[in-house]
Amino acid sequence: MNHIRTGNGDDERIRQRRKQIITAAVQLFSERGYFQTTVQDIADTAGISAGLIYQYFRDKEDLLLLAILDVLDSYTAEIPRAVEEIADPLDRCCMAFRAYCRVVDGRQASTILAYRSTKSLPYQQRQVIKNAERQTNQIIMGYIEACIESGLFRQVDSEIATYQLVMYAHAWALKQWQLARRMDLETYVNQGLDLFLHAMLTDAGWQHLHRNRPGDAR
Amino acid sequence: MNHIRTGNGDDERIRQRRKQIITAAVQLFSERGYFQTTVQDIADTAGISAGLIYQYFRDKEDLLLLAILDVLDSYTAEIPRAVEEIADPLDRCCMAFRAYCRVVDGRQASTILAYRSTKSLPYQQRQVIKNAERQTNQIIMGYIEACIESGLFRQVDSEIATYQLVMYAHAWALKQWQLARRMDLETYVNQGLDLFLHAMLTDAGWQHLHRNRPGDAR
Amino acid sequence: MNHIRTGNGDDERIRQRRKQIITAAVQLFSERGYFQTTVQDIADTAGISAGLIYQYFRDKEDLLLLAILDVLDSYTAEIPRAVEEIADPLDRCCMAFRAYCRVVDGRQASTILAYRSTKSLPYQQRQVIKNAERQTNQIIMGYIEACIESGLFRQVDSEIATYQLVMYAHAWALKQWQLARRMDLETYVNQGLDLFLHAMLTDAGWQHLHRNRPGDAR
Amino acid sequence: MNHIRTGNGDDERIRQRRKQIITAAVQLFSERGYFQTTVQDIADTAGISAGLIYQYFRDKEDLLLLAILDVLDSYTAEIPRAVEEIADPLDRCCMAFRAYCRVVDGRQASTILAYRSTKSLPYQQRQVIKNAERQTNQIIMGYIEACIESGLFRQVDSEIATYQLVMYAHAWALKQWQLARRMDLETYVNQGLDLFLHAMLTDAGWQHLHRNRPGDAR
DNA sequence: TATGAATGAGAGTTCATTCAT
DNA sequence: GATGAATGAACTCTCATTCAT
Known part of the structure; x- marks a missing residue:
C-alpha cells in the first residue's frame, strides 16, 4: 500500500533521485523558509516535475524532515x-x-533551518531530529570528556559544556547580522575558545596548553 | 487615507484593543508558528471578529512584527x-x-518566536526587530562594562561577552527539550554563571566575590 | 418603518445633507467608478461619518441611483x-x-458614470434613469422638431436625429482620449454641426442659414 | 518563475483552454459586469475549477483585459x-x-463591456485596449478615405467621420433600450446611412449612387 | 518512470451595514 | 442627530496533492 520509492534498498537510481530532491529542498527551505517554499519551487530547482516528488516522498512535511536530517x-x-589526525585531547577538542x-x-542558512522549522513538524518526527542533534553533540561531548578525564578540564557537567560550545557555534549563524558587523569568523572563534578555556582549564590544563603553544591562550 | 487605528494618540480604548489582539497573536504565533496561525484563530482567541483586526493592523505581517516587538x-x-535595588556591580550583573x-x-515559546519568524518579515521590518534586540543587549552590556571598569572582569570585548550571556539564556528556550531532561532552570543558571565567571573574573574579582559570599563560586 | 430622511418634505437641513452626500458620491463614482468607491470614501469626502449616510440613503445602490439622476x-x-433668449429655431437648435x-x-467623468454604472442597478431603478435621459432628450427633440415644422430640416425621424446629436455630444466624453489628441472642443462641435446640418437642412434651411450668417455653414 | 500557461507557443491544448475561459469571461462580464462576476462564476460557466483559471491567467484583471481584446x-x-468581394468604394463603405x-x-453586451469596464484597468493595459480600438477604426477609416479620394465624399476629416460611424454603430448597443422600442436594426442602419450620406456625398457621389441603385438614397 | 493539468480546500482581506453610545 | 466600532459574508488567489496519459 506504500507506493513511495524509499531508496532503503540498494537501488542506486532511487537514492540518486532522492538526493537530488533533498538537495533542492535544503537549499530552498534554508533560503526562504519552509512555508515560503512551494513544492513546485523544489521541483523546478531539482529540474523535475512536481508530481515526481510524490513518488519519492510522502508529502511536503516528509521533505522537511529529510532536509533537516x-x-x-x-x-x-x-x-x-x-x-582525525589529532591525538592530543586538548588540541582535538579545540x-x-x-x-x-x-x-x-x-x-x-541550513543551520538556521533546523531552528526555524523543526516546530513545523509533528511530535513523532521532531523526536527523530532531536536524536540526530544528540548524535552530533555526542561527538563533541566525547572530546570534552576526554579532556576532563585527562585532568585538563575541571570536573564540570560535560553535557552543559557541550551545549555551551554548540550554542556558541550556532550563535554565529543565528545572530550573524549582529556579530558579523564586529568581527570575522576567526576572531569570533578565538574569543569563544578563550572564554571556554578560561572556564574549563585546570592548572594542569594551563600548563599543558603553554607547553604546546607557549604564549598562547588557545 | 489610512483607516487603521494606531493607538498613537491617547485613546485608551484603542490601545486596549490593540493590546488584546497582540496578546492573542503572541500566544498563537508562539505556540503554533506564524504560518500555522490564521487570522481567524487570532480573532477567536481575542474574542472578536476577524474583520476587526484589520481596523487595528495593516495585515498579518504587521501583526507579526508587533508581536515580536x-x-x-x-x-x-x-x-x-x-x-534596580542592587548597587554592587558584580551582584547586579549576576x-x-x-x-x-x-x-x-x-x-x-515567545522567545523562540523571534528566532523562528523574523525571517518571514521584509527587510525594513527586520531592522526594527534588530534594533529592539540591540536595546535589550545594551542593558546587559552596561552591567558587564561596569564590572570591567571596576576591575572585577578582565578586559574582554564586552559585546561578545554580552552575546555569550544572551545566547546562553536563549538556549534555555531554544534547546529546552534537551536541557530540561537533565536539570532545572536553577541548575542551568548556576552552571552558566560558573562558566561565565571563570572566564571573566580577575583576581580582584574573585576576592570581591568571596568577600561577599564566602564559599560560593557564584 | 422607514427611518430614512428623504428630504421630500420641506426640511431644508435634510435636503442640505443629502445634497452634500450626493455631491461627494457623484465626484467619487465619476472618478473611480461605483465599485471602487467605498461608502467610507464618500463619507470622508463629504466630511461626515459613514454611519450617517445610512440615515439619508437606503444603501450604496440608492446613492448610485441618486448620483446618476x-x-x-x-x-x-x-x-x-x-x-432661453434665442428665438430663431435653427439658431436655437444649434x-x-x-x-x-x-x-x-x-x-x-460624470457623463461616463451614467454609461458605466447604470447596469449595476436593478431593473426598477434602471427605468428611472432611462426616464430622466428621455427628458433631456425631449428638450433637444423639441428644438429639432421646431426646425422640421418650420421647413428648415427635412422630414426625418426626429428621435433618431436627436440620438445622433446626443450621442455625438456624449462621444466627446466617451472617446475623449482618442478625440482630444486631434482637436479641441470647438473644432469638434463645429464639425459635428457641419455633418448634422448637411444631413438635415432643406433648401429653405440653407437659405435661412446663409441669410443669418452669410458664408458660414453653421 | 512564471507558471502561467500563455499559449504563445503552438500548444493547441493550452490555446483551447484559454479560449474556453475567455469565452466564459466575455459572456459573464458582458451580462453582469466585471465586479459582479466572480472568478468562481467564470469557472462554473467554463466547466472547470476556479483554481485552474490561475494557471492560464495572472489574475481577474488579466481576464478582463483579454476579454475586452x-x-x-x-x-x-x-x-x-x-x-471582401465588394470593389466599389461607396458600396464597400456602406x-x-x-x-x-x-x-x-x-x-x-460585449460591446458595452469595453465601454463599462476599460476604466477598471490600470493605465498600461488601458493603452493596449485603445490601440486595439484604433485598429478597428483604421479599417473603417480606410474605406472612407477611399471614397474621398474617388471624389464621392467631400473632403472632410476622415477620422471624425469614422468616429461618427463608429459611435452610431455603438449607440445601437449603448442605447438599445431606447432605440429598440422604435425601430429594428435594419431601419436604424438605413437611417444612419441616410444621415451619413447626406453629410458626405458630393454631387459626383450622388450620381454614382443613383447610377448603381436608382431611386435609393442608400 | 515521469509529466503537468486539474482540483478544491482554505487563507487573507475588504467593506457594506448595523447599533450602542 | 451623529459617530465609529464591530460584524460577517463574500471574494480573490495559492498551493499541496492526485491521476490520466
Whole structure:
C-alpha cells in the first residue's frame, strides 16, 4: 500500500533521485523558509516535475524532515574528519570546535533551518531530529570528556559544556547580522575558545596548553 | 487615507484593543508558528471578529512584527526592574543574568518566536526587530562594562561577552527539550554563571566575590 | 418603518445633507467608478461619518441611483438656460447642441458614470434613469422638431436625429482620449454641426442659414 | 518563475483552454459586469475549477483585459470579411458600416463591456485596449478615405467621420433600450446611412449612387 | 518512470451595514 | 442627530496533492 520509492534498498537510481530532491529542498527551505517554499519551487530547482516528488516522498512535511536530517548528518560527518589526525585531547577538542564553527559558517542558512522549522513538524518526527542533534553533540561531548578525564578540564557537567560550545557555534549563524558587523569568523572563534578555556582549564590544563603553544591562550 | 487605528494618540480604548489582539497573536504565533496561525484563530482567541483586526493592523505581517516587538519590549522592561535595588556591580550583573533566564523560562515559546519568524518579515521590518534586540543587549552590556571598569572582569570585548550571556539564556528556550531532561532552570543558571565567571573574573574579582559570599563560586 | 430622511418634505437641513452626500458620491463614482468607491470614501469626502449616510440613503445602490439622476438633472437644467433668449429655431437648435457639448466637456467623468454604472442597478431603478435621459432628450427633440415644422430640416425621424446629436455630444466624453489628441472642443462641435446640418437642412434651411450668417455653414 | 500557461507557443491544448475561459469571461462580464462576476462564476460557466483559471491567467484583471481584446479583435476580423468581394468604394463603405452594426447587434453586451469596464484597468493595459480600438477604426477609416479620394465624399476629416460611424454603430448597443422600442436594426442602419450620406456625398457621389441603385438614397 | 493539468480546500482581506453610545 | 466600532459574508488567489496519459 506504500507506493513511495524509499531508496532503503540498494537501488542506486532511487537514492540518486532522492538526493537530488533533498538537495533542492535544503537549499530552498534554508533560503526562504519552509512555508515560503512551494513544492513546485523544489521541483523546478531539482529540474523535475512536481508530481515526481510524490513518488519519492510522502508529502511536503516528509521533505522537511529529510532536509533537516540531511544538514545534521553533514555535521556529524564533517567534524570527526577534521580532527582525525589529532591525538592530543586538548588540541582535538579545540580543533573540533573550530571545525564546527567553520561548518556552521559555510552553511548558515541550513543551520538556521533546523531552528526555524523543526516546530513545523509533528511530535513523532521532531523526536527523530532531536536524536540526530544528540548524535552530533555526542561527538563533541566525547572530546570534552576526554579532556576532563585527562585532568585538563575541571570536573564540570560535560553535557552543559557541550551545549555551551554548540550554542556558541550556532550563535554565529543565528545572530550573524549582529556579530558579523564586529568581527570575522576567526576572531569570533578565538574569543569563544578563550572564554571556554578560561572556564574549563585546570592548572594542569594551563600548563599543558603553554607547553604546546607557549604564549598562547588557545 | 489610512483607516487603521494606531493607538498613537491617547485613546485608551484603542490601545486596549490593540493590546488584546497582540496578546492573542503572541500566544498563537508562539505556540503554533506564524504560518500555522490564521487570522481567524487570532480573532477567536481575542474574542472578536476577524474583520476587526484589520481596523487595528495593516495585515498579518504587521501583526507579526508587533508581536515580536512586544516580546522584546517585555525583556527590556523586566530586567532593569529585577536589579534596580542592587548597587554592587558584580551582584547586579549576576542578578540581571538570572532575571533574563527567568524571563526566558517564563516565555519560552515567545522567545523562540523571534528566532523562528523574523525571517518571514521584509527587510525594513527586520531592522526594527534588530534594533529592539540591540536595546535589550545594551542593558546587559552596561552591567558587564561596569564590572570591567571596576576591575572585577578582565578586559574582554564586552559585546561578545554580552552575546555569550544572551545566547546562553536563549538556549534555555531554544534547546529546552534537551536541557530540561537533565536539570532545572536553577541548575542551568548556576552552571552558566560558573562558566561565565571563570572566564571573566580577575583576581580582584574573585576576592570581591568571596568577600561577599564566602564559599560560593557564584 | 422607514427611518430614512428623504428630504421630500420641506426640511431644508435634510435636503442640505443629502445634497452634500450626493455631491461627494457623484465626484467619487465619476472618478473611480461605483465599485471602487467605498461608502467610507464618500463619507470622508463629504466630511461626515459613514454611519450617517445610512440615515439619508437606503444603501450604496440608492446613492448610485441618486448620483446618476443628479448628473442627468443638471443637463436638463442647463440646456434650456443656454438658449432661453434665442428665438430663431435653427439658431436655437444649434446653440442647444453647443451647450450640450459644453456641459459634457465640463463634466466628462460624470457623463461616463451614467454609461458605466447604470447596469449595476436593478431593473426598477434602471427605468428611472432611462426616464430622466428621455427628458433631456425631449428638450433637444423639441428644438429639432421646431426646425422640421418650420421647413428648415427635412422630414426625418426626429428621435433618431436627436440620438445622433446626443450621442455625438456624449462621444466627446466617451472617446475623449482618442478625440482630444486631434482637436479641441470647438473644432469638434463645429464639425459635428457641419455633418448634422448637411444631413438635415432643406433648401429653405440653407437659405435661412446663409441669410443669418452669410458664408458660414453653421 | 512564471507558471502561467500563455499559449504563445503552438500548444493547441493550452490555446483551447484559454479560449474556453475567455469565452466564459466575455459572456459573464458582458451580462453582469466585471465586479459582479466572480472568478468562481467564470469557472462554473467554463466547466472547470476556479483554481485552474490561475494557471492560464495572472489574475481577474488579466481576464478582463483579454476579454475586452477578444471582443475588439472579433470586430477587426469580421468587418473586412463582410466586404471582401465588394470593389466599389461607396458600396464597400456602406456595407462595412452595415456589417459593423450587425456585429454590434449580435454582441451588444460585449460591446458595452469595453465601454463599462476599460476604466477598471490600470493605465498600461488601458493603452493596449485603445490601440486595439484604433485598429478597428483604421479599417473603417480606410474605406472612407477611399471614397474621398474617388471624389464621392467631400473632403472632410476622415477620422471624425469614422468616429461618427463608429459611435452610431455603438449607440445601437449603448442605447438599445431606447432605440429598440422604435425601430429594428435594419431601419436604424438605413437611417444612419441616410444621415451619413447626406453629410458626405458630393454631387459626383450622388450620381454614382443613383447610377448603381436608382431611386435609393442608400 | 515521469509529466503537468486539474482540483478544491482554505487563507487573507475588504467593506457594506448595523447599533450602542 | 451623529459617530465609529464591530460584524460577517463574500471574494480573490495559492498551493499541496492526485491521476490520466
